Amino acid sequence: MALPPPDPQFVLRGTGAAVHTLHFSCGGPEPDIPLLFSGSENGFIHVWNLKTHRVDSVLDGHGRKSVYCVETMGGKDRLLSQGRDQRICLWDLAEGRTSVTDSVFTEHVGFCRCSLLKVAQGRWLMAMAARSLEEVQILELPSKTSVCTLKPEVGAKLGMPMCLKLWQLNCGSQPVLLAGYEDGSVVLWNVSMGKVLSQLVCHQEPVMSLDFDSEKAKGISGSSEKVLSIWSLNEQQNLQVYKTHELVNAGISDITIRPDKKILATAGWDHRIRIFGWKKLKPLAVLDYHTATAHCVSFSDHSNPRERLLAAGSKDQRISVWSIYAQT
């Protein structure tokens, strides 16, 4: 007899607008407070204290335009946020400051979240959608120098890039980019040479979100239709479809694989969060708490596995935080 799905451990209210992006920062040693960063449609970034479940500070840097991506850069003192004001802001949050140290004007009017990859101490690569319709630009941060521009060939008709993931196999190897496009295909780019390594048509509709497990060379993508597509990367750097999974209701906004690669979570347009086992995509749980589209889902980076959390942000302005499968 299966247990009913758990309730959220707690719910964070008070953003005042739909929540579009979430990012945990809980890895620091004691006495650091575990934090959760959330970006909302009203342009504010809320810094939630996970001990008191209250907002510690509010960051206003995108001119009241929706914030759809937040990421930390090596710790909770440096934050990167991306908003619909076509800017990416770098924040300095150390010692209680809340100032924007730098910003990049992307000229991108879509919703494609940027992707960060740490390549060396103090150096990151960032992939972002650029002004031109089909292009992805790679910048080095914090210098903001352009590494390359990834342009699909003429007539490829991929459409806008919808989601990006920069990764490298291990510290010394070449960074590669996985990009999901509007026409439903996922493309693997070689960043240094700026060339396409492989292209795979995964969906009939735009790819809404993707995530990739570099250890197993397997990735998963979701789109506005009812199908989740799992694909793998073989030795020749070719993408192949591994499996597909059909959902009950159409539409996925976000997919995240937990850092220990055991489970993954999807945020759906049908207001539900679904948990699957990553190995064989076995459906594990359906978390039905929110009353509107779930926009984002994120796993925490707690060093103690038992404290691990899952957070989901939704259009109903609430952030639900769950503790699920933390024991394994």
Next chain:
Amino acid sequence: VCFIPGGLDCSISFVSHVLGKVCVHGRQKEILGVLVPRLTDLTKSDCIWQRICWRLMECVPDRWMEAVVLGFVQRAPGADVLSRLLGNLVVKNKKAQFVVTQKILLLQYGHTTAVLQNLLGYLSLDSLRRSLLLRVLQELLETWSSSSAVKHSPAEQQLYISKAILICLSHLKEPEIETCRQELLKSMMEGMKCHLDSSLPQLRRLGMVVAESISLKINTEGPVLKFEYEEDDETRELKSLLVQTPSFRVIPSLPDDDRSEKAGAALPLVPESNEKSHTAAPVMPDEESDAELDSDDDLIPYDMSEDKELKIKAPVYIRDCIEVLTGSRSEDVDKWEATVKALESLVRKNPAATREVSVELAKILLHLEGKTCIEGFVELRQRAQVAVLTTDPIPVAKYLTSQFYSLNYSLRQRMDILDVLVLAAQELSCPKFHGKTKHSGAQKPCIELLGSDSSKDWRRIVDERIKSKTRRFDMGQSRVELASCPNKFNSVAGYFFFPLIQHFDRPLTTFDLLGEDHLVLGRLVHTLAILMYLAVNTVAVTAMGKALLEFVWALRFHTDSYVRQGLLSCISSLLLSVPTEQILADMTEELLETQSWLGDVMEKDPDGDCRRLALQNLLLMENLKKKLEAVPS
């Protein structure tokens, strides 16, 4: 008949005289049945015989020329044979020219398509005669584009002329089209306008097909006129006339076509196989997953039985529905769709609640427009309107009929009002038929009103009823007795009927029934006919009958044949619904006048349907008289 060939100078004018006399006396079939095949064979390769034949034709006296030429045109197996037999008769002989270019094409219309093909093909085959072909085309187009011809000539004649135009077009060559391109364009525009103005769908379609064909011919490059209409046998036949298949095309060309088709089919396959290198390879073998030890087994799934498809709930209360439909929040599109789909059943299940807000709901539905692309939106809206009207007939009928004559409604909305009134009247008067289409044993079929060609269905139904009535004296009661229940239409029939009839002669700035909007007038008249028909056994039926008779009398000379058909249907409904005693008591004089009008219509009306309806009405009147005489007084 055989001739002595070679060298002898014989006069065959005697033979021509005989031929002419025989033909004019009506014996074309017998003599030409023998003569034409013989001459066809003889003239096939022999020039002398051809010249003899031509001489034969030329010598026929003028007073018999028409019969002979007509006979030949009808009997020749093809245009080329006709050309061999007649030669340039039409050029040399004035009477023959008149017959061929004027009489057969413009003054008669009973000939078959084959005759037209023969005749026009004959004109096209010789350069001397081609100028006649062009002249013929011009005159045909003049007739086709004349608005009075479209309004007053019978449909069969218009079909005949359209066919002739299409065949002429098929024979025209490029240089000729060049010279008369402007005139063709001008005629096409004028003719298109007259045809589209007509209320009869068949004439509109004829106009569309011919206009499309003309446009195809004159615009060799660039966009071509294309109408949307339902294809049927007639349009397909007409379009096939545009393409001339010369009788000497060599069959071996067909294999070439096949080959090029296959080549075309092979090409798409090639790029597909290229695609495959990009797209999915087969699924990874399942052995791998079996081999791995399942650490996933640690993860016990939770209960997921609640995970079902997400359904947007429609509101449960009528007032909530009103809120959703009038609300302007664009986010609630899903809710709006669900409301529209659920509205009809909600209205029917909650009659009391509906009655409180019936007029408001009717107003909302009348103005409701498809916000999103729901399937069958028009039908859903109409069913909801009918449900509201049947739940609270009197106030809603008052509202709808008053809106019919108000400013600022589109023609489509006014016609929607009429449709809803009829559907609701039908439901109120025969409640058993709500939702069911067949009723075993009964003679009353269901009226389908969800289409613009509904007039045909109504007439069919009234016709069937007339037939059943006229045979009743012979066959007796053959109907199954239905369970009886009170006639809900009884108390409200007047509210449906009289307001519609009241203001028809008062034009508004945007709506003039007696003027431009004769299509709506036609629909109104048909609606009144149905309401009259459904009002049988109601208390108001006699008053309705009298009012209807006056209405018909006022409009009886209307130029639009669709309106006249409606008026005649009104008379039928009247005769069927008003009890005989009442008819004879109150309406004798009017009926006598109507009878003489009907006789006129039956003989002289150009529209075939009108004539048939008038005849049926006269038969009904005869039956009434007989019925009275049969009753012992």
